Structure formats: structure tokens, C-alpha cells
Amino acid sequence: MALLEVKNLGISFGGLRAVDDFNIRIEEGQLYGLIGPNGAGKTTIFNLLTGVYKPTDGSILLDGKNIVGKSIHKISHEGIARTFQNIRLFGKMTVLENVKVGLHSQYKYSLFAGIFQYPAIKKEAQMTERAMEILEVFGLAEDAELLASNLPYGQQRKLEIARALATNPKLLLLDEPAAGMNPNETKELMDTIRLVREKFHVTVLLIEHDMKLVSGICEELTVLNFGTVLTQGKPEDVLNDPKVITAYLGE
Amino acid sequence: MANEFVKAKTKEVRKSTIQKAVIIALAYVGVIALVSSGVLGYQYSSVLISVAVNIIAAVSLNLVTGFLGELSLGHAGFMAIGAYTGALITLHLNLPAPVEIFLGLAGAGIMAAIFGLIIGIPVLRLHGDYLAIVTLAFGQIIASILNYVKSITGGAAGLNNIEEYTTSDHYLLVLTLVVLSVLIMSNIINSRYGRAITAVRDNYIAAEATGICIRNYKIFAFVVGAFFAGIAGFIFAHNVGVIKPSKFDFNMSINILVFVVLGGMGSIKGSIIAAVVLTVLPEALRGLSDYRMLMYAVILIVVMLFNNSKLRKRLVEESGLKKLFTKKKGEA
Ligand SMILES: Nc1ncnc2c1ncn2[C@@H]1O[C@H](COP(=O)(O)OP(=O)(O)OP(=O)(O)O)[C@@H](O)[C@H]1O
Ligand SMILES: [Mg+2]
Numbered sequence: 001m002a003l004l005e006v007k008n009l010g011i012s013f014g015g016l017r018a019v020d021d022f023n024i025r026i027e028e029g030q031l032y033g034l035i036g037p038n039g040a041g042k043t044t045i046f047n048l049l050t051g052v053y054k055p056t057d058g059s060i061l062l063d064g065k066n067i068v069g070k071s072i073h074k075i076s077h078e079g080i081a082r083t084f085q086n087i088r089l090f091g092k093m094t095v096l097e098n099v100k101v102g103l104h105s106q107y108k109y110s111l112f113a114g115i116f117q118y119p120a121i122k123k124e125a126q127m128t129e130r131a132m133e134i135l136e137v138f139g140l141a142e143d144a145e146l147l148a149s150n151l152p153y154g155q156q157r158k159l160e161i162a163r164a165l166a167t168n169p170k171l172l173l174l175d176e177p178a179a180g181m182n183p184n185e186t187k188e189l190m191d192t193i194r195l196v197r198e199k200f201h202v203t204v205l206l207i208e209h210d211m212k213l214v215s216g217i218c219e220e221l222t223v224l225n226f227g228t229v230l231t232q233g234k235p236e237d238v239l240n241d242p243k244v245i246t247a248y249l250g251e
Numbered sequence: 252m253a254n255e256f257v258k259a260k261t262k263e264v265r266k267s268t269i270q271k272a273v274i275i276a277l278a279y280v281g282v283i284a285l286v287s288s289g290v291l292g293y294q295y296s297s298v299l300i301s302v303a304v305n306i307i308a309a310v311s312l313n314l315v316t317g318f319l320g321e322l323s324l325g326h327a328g329f330m331a332i333g334a335y336t337g338a339l340i341t342l343h344l345n346l347p348a349p350v351e352i353f354l355g356l357a358g359a360g361i362m363a364a365i366f367g368l369i370i371g372i373p374v375l376r377l378h379g380d381y382l383a384i385v386t387l388a389f390g391q392i393i394a395s396i397l398n399y400v401k402s403i404t405g406g407a408a409g410l411n412n413i414e415e416y417t418t419s420d421h422y423l424l425v426l427t428l429v430v431l432s433v434l435i436m437s438n439i440i441n442s443r444y445g446r447a448i449t450a451v452r453d454n455y456i457a458a459e460a461t462g463i464c465i466r467n468y469k470i471f472a473f474v475v476g477a478f479f480a481g482i483a484g485f486i487f488a489h490n491v492g493v494i495k496p497s498k499f500d501f502n503m504s505i506n507i508l509v510f511v512v513l514g515g516m517g518s519i520k521g522s523i524i525a526a527v528v529l530t531v532l533p534e535a536l537r538g539l540s541d542y543r544m545l546m547y548a549v550i551l552i553v554v555m556l557f558n559n560s561k562l563r564k565r566l567v568e569e570s571g572l573k574k575l576f577t578k579k580k581g582e583a
């Protein structure tokens with residue numbers, strides 16, 4: 001059984017059919033790429049997968065279970081985590097606290113434990129330890145006490161991924177994780193993403209603009225154009241497909 | 252590395268617990284010394300209770316406005332509910348004082364919390380200016396209802412002869428209530444519950460995507476804020492002995508908001524300091540008679556300007572007072 005199976009997914013905004021008859025099948029452990037020109041509907045698909053938008057048609061099966069209609073935080077509990085195209089951190093909280101928010105649903109204690117501090121303090125220490133482990137993977141451990149909004153741009157993108165991983169997801173959605181990074185930073189990030197997949201046993205679906213970059217890391221690609229699937233398959237086949245070349249370069 | 256960090260962090264928590272204990276002990280010693288030595292005199296002894304009411308009110312409003320980030324202009328409404336509920340309980344019961352006080356406090360807090368729950372529901376749909384207007388209206392509605400149901404509340408004349416359980420003669424009880432209230436609220440803020448609330452404030456879209464049920468935490472912040480506003484209302488009623496709907500007007504809500512803004516949104520310490528200073532200040536300015544409120548307003552403006560100035564930044568950095576002025580972690 002595939003980890004994620006999306007069938008005939010569609011959504012309309014007024015007259016605009018932003019996504020139509022979208023199908024995708026992602027196996028556990030895969031590193032999957034979703035590409036397409038501006039406005040193709042990539043982010044909209046992430047918003048559908050995470051419950052931000054309710055689809056007008058179709059189904060989304062995570063581990064065989066339909067998650068359409070579930071609320072956003074429930075879908076997070078089901079095991080889908082994401083990052084955002086325009087970074088969304090908890091700016092006035094520290095780097096460490098940002099990751100601890102990600103751990104919120106796994107490390108629980110009652111309100112009274114919080115008020116009397118016991119055993120909350122122990123749980124908090126466990127959370128801190130786990131958060132630091134995650135931050136270390138991203139080279140952010142040293143910055144744990146900084147305010148998230150004071151991090152440089154590239155680090156903020158990494159922190160967003162760290163926070164998403166803290167929710168212990170089965171499926172990690174990354175929306176243009178390399179946007180705004182220079183080639184060196186991008187390469188480093190791609191290595192980190194590969195590492196993360198091994199270390200956290202997570203399946204990754206990532207959106208990227210840059211086809212070259214995506215072909216280096218993804219095992220399978222879906223190309224989206226005007227809200228519909230243009231083609232799907234192995235990167236080398238997809239990127240040599242004349243339809244794809246036309247979509248990117250124009251007629 | 253992670254391990255060392257956790258150890259250091261745990262040490263930090265322990266240190267801040269000790270610090271808190273010391274501050275609380277000092278507060279007790281200080282207040283006892285001030286009252287028993289008689290330096291305060293009659294005028295300032297009664298201000299002591301106002302200070303207490305304002306501290307609890309300010310910290311509880313900070314929960315909603317500073318930590319959750321929702322502007323509330325109706326905090327006096329919750330205080331009114333606490334004041335009336337508490338007073339009605341102690342007026343109608345005929346039990347030993349400690350029992351009446353306990354039941355009155357519980358009733359005041361719980362009834363206010365129930366209204367917090369009710370007002371919390373529109374919070375789910377509204378933000379910012381719109382919500383501010385709703386909370387403003389809420390405050391007015393409470394006052395009108397208290398005016399209207401004369402048979403219970405005494406209408407515009409209000410309730411009289413409320414037992415004087417929390418006057419300056421009972422300053423130790425009041426101080427204990429302040430300490431407990433602030434401690435409970437600050438521990439909540441520093442727990443996973445407070446973290447979730449601040450996450451919702453900083454970015455509700457990300458908070459939701461990270462698995463936080465924003466509906467629950469928004470309502471939770473309103474309920475806890477209202478509960479302690481109710482406690483503040485109880486102390487207020489049992490200090491003055493007389494309550495009227497007009498006491499809990501828009502002005503009162505704004506005054507509390509001033510403490511929160513001046514002390515710093517999301518800083519419990521700041522709210523406490525602002526509440527103390529701004530409650531004592533008008534008393535200290537009494538000698539200026541007619542110019543009193545003018546001076547008060549001028550001082551407010553100057554403090555706000557100073558708080559946002561480069562001068563303050565430089566002073567804080569140079570004098571090594573950075574630690575004192577930077578907000579505590581978790582409070583930030
Ligand atoms: N909430 C919305 N209401 C109306 N239209 C929307 C909404 N969200 C997205 N759209 C439209 O849907 C289309 C797809 O947008 P989307 O953001 O998914 O594109 P994208 O592939 O992520 O593009 P980019 O590469 O620029 O990020 C666009 O035409 C956009 O204007
Ligand atoms: Mg996009």
C-alpha cells in the first residue's frame with residue numbers, strides 16, 4: 001500500500017479551476033518531486049493535502065485512510081507536516097521553543113502538572129533534549145536561544161523543516177525549501193534533506209521550481225501545469241519529455 | 252552537546268524557581284514591614300489593596316492581550332462578574348469567614364470563567380479591531396445587565412454592606428492571593444499550554460499546521476484570563492464594601508490595558524511593575540490636586556516614549572542591566 005494516494009483531486013476558486021483531476025501515488029520512504037511553472041497549483045495541492053482547503057472532488061488516502069474533511073491540526077496528528085513557501089516561524093519565540101511547539105502533541109502533561117511544575121519539568125527536559133537532537137541535524141543547536149526572527153534567511157528555512165519534523169510526521173511536505181538560497185546553500189540543503197529522510201524515516205514530497213535541482217535528488221516527479229498533471233515518472237524521462245520542455249519554455 | 256544543554260537549561264529553571272521564591276519572600280517581608288511599622292499611614296494602606304487588584308487584573312489581561320495577542324477592551328466586565336458573584340455569595344451565606352471567602356473566590360472565578368468561555372467563542376471568528384469592538388460591547392452589556400436585574404444586583408445603586416474581607420487589615424490574605432494568582436498564571440505561560448498560546452499569537456497558520464488546535468487554546472486563554480479577572484473583582488468588592496455597575500466601566504478596562512501596554516506585552520514582570528507604579532503614582536500626585544490627572548497622563552507619555560527610544564536601549568546595554576530588562580525566556 002502506498003503511503004499517500006491521491007485520486008481525482010480537484011478544487012475551484014470561483015470560476016478558476018486551480019487543480020483538476022490530480023492523481024499521485026507516493027511509496028513509503030520515497031523522495032518525490034512536484035514541479036511546474038508559476039501558478040500551476042503546486043502550493044494549492046499542499047493546502048489540499050494539509051486541510052487548509054477542502055477539495056471539491058477527490059480523495060486523499062494517507063496509509064489507506066481518507067483524510068479529506070479533517071481539520072488542519074488533526075491532519076498534522078495523522079502524520080503530515082509541512083513548510084511554507086513564505087516562511088512562517090514563531091518569530092518572537094526562540095529557535096528551541098519553535099521546535100518544542102512541534103513536539104507539543106507528543107509530549108503531554110496536564111494543566112495541573114504545568115501549574116505545579118511537577119512532573120512538567122521532567123517532560124520539558126525531555127522535550128528540550130529531543131528538540132536539541134533535531135536542531136543538531138540542521139546545525140542549529142548553537143542558535144537554540146536566539147529569537148527565530150533573528151536567524152538569517154537560510155537558517156529560518158531549516159528551522160521550519162526542523163519544526164515540521166518535530167511533529168514526527170510520516171509525510172513531510174516542503175514548499176520550495178531552497179527558495180532564495182545560493183547554489184552552495186542549496187546543495188547543502190539537499191544533502192540535509194537526504195539525511196533527514198534516513199534519520200527520521202520520513203517520506204518527502206517537495207515542490208521546486210528548479211528542474212535541475214529536483215532531478216538530482218528526487219526519485220520520481222510529477223509535473224503540474226494549469227492545475228493538471230502534465231506527466232509523471234522518473235526524472236530523466238520526465239525532464240526530456242517535449243511536453244515538459246514546452247510548458248517551461250512556452251510555445 | 253544536547254545533553255549538556257539540557258542540564259544547563261534545567262539548572263536555569265531551578266535558578267529561576269529559587270529567584271521566584273526569594274522575590275515572594277521579599278514581598279512578604281516588605282509588605283509586613285511597611286504595614287506594621289505604620290509608615291504607610293491610612294492613605295497608602297488602602298492603596299495596597301488597589302495595587303493587588305490591579306496586579307491580578309493586569310497579569311490576567313496580559314494573558315489574553317500580550318500572550319494570545321488579542322486586544323480586549325472589556326476586562327472590567329469580567330471583574331464585574333467576579334465582584335458581583337463573590338459579593339452575592341458572601342452576602343447571602345452565613346458561614347465562618349474562611350469558608351465564605353473560599354466559596355466567594357471560587358464562585359467569582361468560575362462565573363467569570365464561564366463568561367470568558369462565552370466571549371471566547373466570537374474570538375474564533377474575529378481578530379484585531381473587530382474583536383476589540385466585541386469585547387468593548389461585552390463590557391457595556393455586562394454593565395447594562397447589572398443595572399437591569401435590580402432584584403439581584405441592586406441596579407444602579409449596586410450592592411452595599413459587603414463584608415470587608417479583603418481590606419488592608421487583611422493584607423496577608425490579599426498578598427497571598429496575588430502571589431498565588433501570579434504564580435499560577437506564570438507557570439501556565441511557561442508550560443506547554445502557554446507555549447501553544449504564544450505560537451498561535453506569532454503565527455496561527457503555522458501553529459495549526461504544527462498540530463495545535465487553535466480554537467481550544469484561544470478559548471483557554473480567555474477562560475484563564477477571565478477567571479483571574481474574577482478573582483481581582485472579588486478582592487475589589489470586599490475591599491470597598493460597595494459596588495455599582497458604573498465602577499466597572501470602559502475607563503477601568505482601559506486603565507488595566509495601560510498597565511499591560513506600559514509594562515510590555517507578554518511580560519508578566521512588566522505588568523506587575525506597571526500596575527504597582529501606576530496605582531501608587533496618582534496617590535503620590537494628590538498634592539497637585541487639579542493637575543493630578545494631567546501629570547499622570549504626561550508621565551505615561553514620557554514613559555512610552557522612553558520605552559521605545561534608542562536612549563533606553565543604550566542605557567540598558569551600557570549599564571549591564573541587560574539581564575534585568577530583557578524579558579525572561581518563555582515570557583518573551
Ligand atoms: N485561496 C485562493 N483563492 C483564489 N485563487 C487561488 C487561491 N489559492 C490559489 N489560487 C490560485 O490558484 C492558482 C495556483 O496557485 P498556487 O499558489 O497553487 O501556484 P504554485 O504552483 O504554487 O505557484 P508558485 O510557483 O508561484 O508558488 C493561481 O492562479 C492562484 O492565483
Ligand atoms: Mg507555490
